[in-house]
Structures are given as C-alpha cells and as structure tokens.
Amino acid sequence: MTGQLRHMLRDDDISHDEQKQILELGMKFSENRFYRQPFAGPQAVAVLFDKPSTRTRSSFSIGVAELGGYPLVIDKSGSQLGRGEPVADTARVLTRMAYGIVWRTFGQDRVEEMAKYATCPVVNALTDEFHPCQVLADFLTIAQHRGGVDALAGKTIAYVGDAANNMSNSYLLAGATAGMHVRVAGPLGYLPDSRIVADAKRIAEQTGGSILVTTDPKEAVADADCVFTDTWVSMGEESEYAIRSKPFWDYQVNDKLMSYAKPDALFQHCLPAYRGKEVTASVIDGPQSVVWDEAENRLHAQKALLTWLIGKQRGDETLLA
DSSP: OOOOOOOBSSGGGSOHHHHHHHHHHHHHHHHOTTSOOTTTTTOEEEEEESSOOSHHHHHHHHHHHHTTOEEEEEEGGGSSGGGTOOHHHHHHHHTTTOSOEEEEOSOHHHHHHHHHHOSSOEEEEEOSSOOHHHHHHHHHHHHHHTTOGGGOTTOEEEEESOTTSHHHHHHHHHHHHHTOEEEEEOOTTOOOOHHHHHHHHHHHHHHTOEEEEESOHHHHHTTOSEEEEOOSSOTTOGGGHHHHTGGGGGGOBOHHHHTTSOTTOEEEEOSOOOBTTTBOHHHHTSTTBOHHHHHHHHHHHHHHHHHHHHHHHHTOGGGGO
8 A cells, every 4th residue: 555754843744633543542552562563673763863852862762662663863963964964965865774764953944854855754853943742742641631532622721931932832733733722821022923823723713722822821821721831941041041031930830820720730841840940849749740641651652653654654554543
C-alpha cells in the first residue's frame, strides 16, 4: 500500500480526528511501553539538538529505543549544522540513512526547510514558535485524569504568563484542534501573534472550541479544567531575569489564582519550573499538580506520534490502531 509522508512541525499539521488517533495510541503506550515497535531492526531515527534538553532528549532517546530503533543523538557542537552547513544538505544526507528526523532548534523556518528536503517524517521537538510534542503530552495527561481522549472536547484550559511564547502558540492551535475552550492570558506586549490567534479561531469554529486572549489572568482561569504556565524567561536570558520577569508577577500561578479554576482543576508545567516565580511550591507540589505524569507522558505521546507518522508513510494501518 502506498503511504503518505507526513511531518509534525506545528500543532495544526494534524486534524481533530488525527490528534485523537495519536492520543489514543499514547494511552496504549502508557499501558504497555512496547505496544508497537515500528523501528525494529533497529532502524535509526536522527535526534538533533541545537538547544540544551533534559526531558526531550530523554524521552526521544528512550522512546526510539523502545520502538525497536536506534536513536542517533547529535548535538549542535558535534554536527556540521553547528558549523553552518545548509539545512537542505543535512536533510538530504540524513534521509538516506534515517527513518525519521527529530529536531530541537531555534527558528521555525529551520524545521520547515528540513521537512521540505526530507524523505522521512520530520518532528519539531521545540522551536521558538511551537512545541507540539509537549502539548500532545499535556493533553494525554488530561485524558488520563479526566475521562479519556473523547472527553477532551469541551474542556476549558487556561495558560497564563508569557503568552507570546511557543507554549502559548501551541496551546492555541492544539486546543482548538481538540475542540477545547482555550484561554490565554499575558501582559500587554506579551500576547500571541494575531496570525496564530486567527488560525486557532478558524480551527475552533470547525471543532466546537473557542479562543480567548486576555490580559486578565482571573478571566482566563475562571472555571478552567486545567491551568498551565511556563517559565517567564527563555533559555539564554537567565542573567536578565530580574528585568524580564517584571511584567509577569501578576500572572504567577498561586493558590489564590488556582481558586478561580474548578475545584478539581489540574495544574501542568512543561518544566523546568522555578518555584516562587511563575508558580508557587504550594501549587506545583500540591494535590492538583500532575507535572510528573505530564513529564512521563512526553515518552508515551512522542512514541505514539512517531508510530503514527511512520505508519502513515508506510501505509500500514496496523500501526495506527
């Protein structure tokens, strides 16, 4: 059977039904870590890092191995990409050897160029614009705690903090794709790109979801089923924390802010977290926090995504169920 080459570069690269299919696979991998082994051989998957990583490196390296494959992990310092080789040239070489390419990098244009020249699936493991693998794990976590994948549609999620970052963008697109009511709150000057908001609203009209962008954290969190936040300062900006964090203190997720959400609302954070800054210890270490399930689910969700992508390429329906 002839397959179709698919990539995961941003959260709306998949449809509502496709997202559900991937998350259902994720549920099965969480129950049986060796549910499918599409890379048995072992077949190699190139895992490239231009940025430091703990959870992404661990989950993809272990995940590819558990899928029966060989994770070829390449850091920026050890690749010709780090010395200025064109992305297109790297793509042409890797796709003659690897069965998939996973890349944690900077500009979104880089993974898009990789996908343009690749003949195997390309996965965005984080760019400055999007973090789709993280949000798949986050939604898998909600599904585990709140009635399964079918229960995601209609749920209300709130993201507060730096609403101009990659996590905010991904929650908007992925949440709309899931049919969720997505609320994003941040200070003026730190709100999402209007083009991404427009894309999310267009998707939400089709799935029954909704989008709200506000500067009021209480409005965003009111009666939410799950509250998300992220660090206020991106990698490489830590020395400027005191200055860069000033606009965000009203968006700290603390007990008072969580009290506006549903009484059983979940709390999630993509980590690393800075207690006493974007979230208090009482919240992230409290009973509503599911951050450790969320971190583990990076493994299960990414294995599901890789399995789904390679199943699509091979035209192998047995890998998709």
